[in-house]
Each structure stands twice: as structure tokens, then as C-alpha cells.
Amino acid sequence: MDIEFAKIIDLPKVLDERGNLSFLEENKHIPFAIKRTYWIYDVPGGEKRGGHSYKKNQEFIIAMSGSFDVVLADRNKTKVFSLNRSYYGLYVPIGLWRHLENFSTNSLAFIVASEDYDAEDYIREYNEFLLTPKI
């Protein structure tokens, strides 16, 4: 997969003096149907998460609170996306190497996924990723 297929997607924002509201619907605001969500929180300073690629799973990553960086790589290029607002997120297609880093205190990474959890869907070795045929 070419890294250019990863993109920031702005979500709807309903502004109100009582507070703001954002939302997303599958196959409408994000380009896949949702099977699973998970979230990463209480990350100790300096820790990294991720460090793998998926064969089938697509993701949409939102910084619900605080900030962190998502680092994506294809075979030629690396890109860093800094997420720090809950009204947009990063679409991560299959076949990219990815990790999350620079978590701020009390940050909350909320991830919407296209597949159920499946350990077999992971490529965890970077060298194996480089050898996998391009999707």
C-alpha cells in the first residue's frame, strides 16, 4: 500500500454553547464498515505502541484526549501524523507499517477497526513487512 492512501479525515462538528459533539458513521465518514473499537490510555511517558502492519485490518485513529503521533511507513517513505483533536482522525489503510509515540499525559487514543481481533492478521517483524508482496 502506498502511504499516500493514508489521510486525515475531518469529522462533523456540532458546536453548541453546552459543548461540542462529533460523530462518525461507517462507510460514510470513514471508508469501511466497523467491526471493533479499542482504545489505548495510561501510556507511560516515552512508550511506543503499535510497531506492526496488518494484512486485512483498516483503522481510523482519533485522539479523543491529549495528543500523540502516528508514524506510518510504506517501503519507501515515512510520514508522521500528529493527532490532538477529537473532531478528526487518521485513516490507516492495510499494508502500512505503523506505530504510535509521543503520548501526552492523560492522552486517549481511540481506534475504530474494520476487522475482529486476529493475531494472525499482524505482521510484527519489520523485515517480514519489507518482504511481503505490496498490497
Ligand code: TYD
Ligand atoms: P497489540 O495490538 O499487540 O498492541 P500494541 O501493538 O499497541 O502493542 O495488543 C496488545 C494485546 O492486546 C495483545 O495481547 C492482544 C490484545 N488485544 C486484543 O485482545 N484485542 C484487541 O482488539 C487488541 C487491539 C488487542
